Amino acid sequence: MSSDSIISIVWIYPDLLSTYGDRGNMLILARRAALRGLPVRTVEVRSDQPMPTTADIYLVGGGEDGPQALAAQRLIADGGLHRAVAQGSVVFAVCAGYQLLGGSFFAKGTQYAGLDLLDFRSDRGPTRAVGELGGPIDPRLGLPPLTGFENHGGRTHLGPSVSPLARVSTGIGNDGATEGAWRGKLLGTYSHGPALSRNPAIADLLLRWATGYDTLPPLDDTWADRLRAERMAATAAA
Amino acid sequence: MPLRAKVASSVSRTAAALSRAAGRGDGSVIGGWIGLKIDPDLLAHLAAGRSIALISGTNGKTTTTRLAAAAVGVLGPVATNGFGANMPTGHTSALAKAGQTPYAVLEVDEHYLAQVLIATEPRVVALLNLSRDQLDRAKEVAMMAQMWRTALAKHPGVHVVANADDPMVVWASAGSPAVTWFSAGQRWHDDSWVCPECGSPIERQADQWWCTGCSLRRPVPQWVVEDDGVVDPRGAWHKVSLQLPGRVNLGNAATALAVAAQFGVRPTDAVSRLSTVASVAGRYAQVVREGRNIRLLLAKNPASWLEAFDMADVAPTLLSINARDPDGLDTSWLFDVDFSPLRGRQVLITGDRAYDLAVRLEVNEVPFQHVRTFGEAVKLVPPGRLEVIANYTAFQDIRAELDRVL
Numbered sequence: 131m132s133s134d135s136i137i138s139i140v141w142i143y144p145d146l147l148s149t150y151g152d153r154g155n156m157l158i159l160a161r162r163a164a165l166r167g168l169p170v171r172t173v174e175v176r177s178d179q180p181m182p183t184t185a186d187i188y189l190v191g192g193g194e195d196g197p198q199a200l201a202a203q204r205l206i207a208d209g210g211l212h213r214a215v216a217q218g219s220v221v222f223a224v225c226a227g228y229q230l231l232g233g234s235f236f237a238k239g240t241q242y243a244g245l246d247l248l249d250f251r252s253d254r255g256p257t258r259a260v261g262e263l264g265g266p267i268d269p270r271l272g273l274p275p276l277t278g279f280e281n282h283g284g285r286t287h288l289g290p291s292v293s294p295l296a297r298v299s300t301g302i303g304n305d306g307a308t309e310g311a312w313r314g315k316l317l318g319t320y321s322h323g324p325a326l327s328r329n330p331a332i333a334d335l336l337l338r339w340a341t342g343y344d345t346l347p348p349l350d351d352t353w354a355d356r357l358r359a360e361r362m363a364a365t366a367a368a
Numbered sequence: 369m370p371l372r373a374k375v376a377s378s379v380s381r382t383a384a385a386l387s388r389a390a391g392r393g394d395g396s397v398i399g400g401w402i403g404l405k406i407d408p409d410l411l412a413h414l415a416a417g418r419s420i421a422l423i424s425g426t427n428g429k430t431t432t433t434r435l436a437a438a439a440v441g442v443l444g445p446v447a448t449n450g451f452g453a454n455m456p457t458g459h460t461s462a463l464a465k466a467g468q469t470p471y472a473v474l475e476v477d478e479h480y481l482a483q484v485l486i487a488t489e490p491r492v493v494a495l496l497n498l499s500r501d502q503l504d505r506a507k508e509v510a511m512m513a514q515m516w517r518t519a520l521a522k523h524p525g526v527h528v529v530a531n532a533d534d535p536m537v538v539w540a541s542a543g544s545p546a547v548t549w550f551s552a553g554q555r556w557h558d559d560s561w562v563c564p565e566c567g568s569p570i571e572r573q574a575d576q577w578w579c580t581g582c583s584l585r586r587p588v589p590q591w592v593v594e595d596d597g598v599v600d601p602r603g604a605w606h607k608v609s610l611q612l613p614g615r616v617n618l619g620n621a622a623t624a625l626a627v628a629a630q631f632g633v634r635p636t637d638a639v640s641r642l643s644t645v646a647s648v649a650g651r652y653a654q655v656v657r658e659g660r661n662i663r664l665l666l667a668k669n670p671a672s673w674l675e676a677f678d679m680a681d682v683a684p685t686l687l688s689i690n691a692r693d694p695d696g697l698d699t700s701w702l703f704d705v706d707f708s709p710l711r712g713r714q715v716l717i718t719g720d721r722a723y724d725l726a727v728r729l730e731v732n733e734v735p736f737q738h739v740r741t742f743g744e745a746v747k748l749v750p751p752g753r754l755e756v757i758a759n760y761t762a763f764q765d766i767r768a769e770l771d772r773v774l
């Protein structure tokens with residue numbers, strides 16, 4: 131946590147990467163922190179503004195090809211996110227934002243350089259992956275199964291120094307077998323938009339990473355639990 | 369009209385009548401579908417010789433089409449696709465059914481505008497707005513604007529009536545030689561922060577917006593909503609008494625008057641006709657059940673949810689969300705909507721995807737009760753107004769439930 135003991139959350143480029151209710155992840159993190167009495171500050175950093183280097187959590191959302199390519203160019207030129215990661219900040223990225231964390235990605239038929247923060251690269255798949263996405267999460271993270279919705283044309287190939295976030299039981303994810311990636315305090319997923327709304331345990335993981343606390347007081351997650359159960363039942367039946 | 373087109377048109381009308389008689393819908397699609405099978409150019413033949421206005425945009429097109437048809441109706445009967453059948457089959461049915469009337473006002477799905485422009489050679493095209501809709505399959509907003517711009521460039525004779533408050537619409541219209549600008553307001557800004565011309569950020573201040581990197585900026589509108597009326601290009605203010613709620617419908621009325629003016633209809637002659645529109649394909653319909661005055665509002669995407677909150681009275685409110693095929697399968701957009709205007713109202717939630725909504729409302733700090741059925745909701749609210757805001761299939765479900773009871 132930054133020196134003033136307020137958890138600071140930066141939402142990266144909402145003007146470019148906010149296609150699918152991505153604001154939700156920022157709202158959910160802020161709310162879950164506040165309900166535990168943890169002071170929190172949220173900052174929306176537009177693509178024409180310099181990226182702060184000292185925030186605790188950075189969120190990267192989804193977007194179409196053009197904005198995704200533009201976001202990559204500006205983040206590389208700015209360098210602020212790289213400095214923050216080097217200092218131990220948490221990053222949570224979804225969909226197009228997830229692809230940005232890797233070495234390269236495809237947009238509008240062209241290969242673009244990614245931020246190279248995680249060891250993977252993305253290209254185009256034979257089909258667009260649209261629908262429910264889910265599966266058991268890497269046991270080392272100690273989380274209940276992932277559930278979400280994906281909508282992307284990419285396929286992501288993980289290198290040896292990064293771990294998949296989950297194995298796929300529903301949907302496509304990276305390649306039909308694995309989904310998402312994580313290393314250190316960086317985590318990316320194809321579960322797009324407000325991914326944390328269906329995965330409050332991931333939200334709490336990010337808050338634990340940011341604060342250094344091993345545990346956080348439990349919250350009443352009745353509605354999130356019902357939503358998770360309903361979506362997992364629907365995908366099991368399909 | 370060539371013989372083939374005559375036959376196609378006649379078969380199209382018969383099929384529509386049969387479809388209605390068989391209780392298989394209102395016939396607004398099937399007739400046109402069969403007619404176009406017999407003669408692929410049927411729509412062009414039916415459109416030939418008529419003065420036509422096309423109305424397109426993400427939101428408000430069904431209502432604006434109804435209002436514009438009412439306004440143009442000063443001149444005589446108007447062909448129109450009043451039930452929201454807004455693809456070429458629906459246009460074909462509407463024109464085949466209407467007979468010889470020289471006027472038509474047609475709602476057009478935004479993806480079909482280019483195609484319908486070619487087929488109908490309209491006199492006027494009204495462009496309302498562009499925003500995110502049906503996330504799992506709709507085109508991105510900038511791509512839609514590009515499609516519109518390209519299509520309009522091929523029809524320089526068309527008079528464009530366009531919303532000065534939406535940067536995407538302004539950019540799409542900017543290549544057209546004849547544009548009338550209206551200001552209908554725009555509550556939703558999250559699809560127009562980036563300039564479609566140069567990629568620079570767009571700045572906003574009060575009603576104004578401008579690109580920080582090029583010359584794109586809000587044009588001066590000739591038709592403007594002011595208080596409970598509309599100011600015309602000559603500066604005259606006309607009181608508009610609508611049965612439809614909300615400022616968004618005053619904006620739709622201004623658009624309708626601007627469209628009608630292109631047909632030579634004076635706003636003074638048209639305004640009284642706007643007040644005859646009470647509901648539009650069930651939208652805004654009011655029904656009384658068990659002492660509750662229930663009003664139905666349709667909200668399909670984030671922009672239309674914001675408008676619905678503005679339209680709704682401060683009263684108990686039922687929200688219903690589905691994610692079936694016509695709605696789009698993805699509920700992520702719930703987090704694009706700020707539900708805080710509902711704080712302080714009694715809020716009930718239902719629908720296939722009520723739990724998605726529950727999680728959203730919790731984060732938004734809007735207290736709510738979950739109900740299994742519409743009937744349960746009616747019993748839980750006190751006698752008086754109940755506002756119902758629902759997305760597409762949820763709206764149809766509630767309409768059906770009300771029809772069964774009444």
Ligand SMILES: [Zn+2]
Binds near residue numbers: 564565567579580
């Ligand atoms: Zn510009």
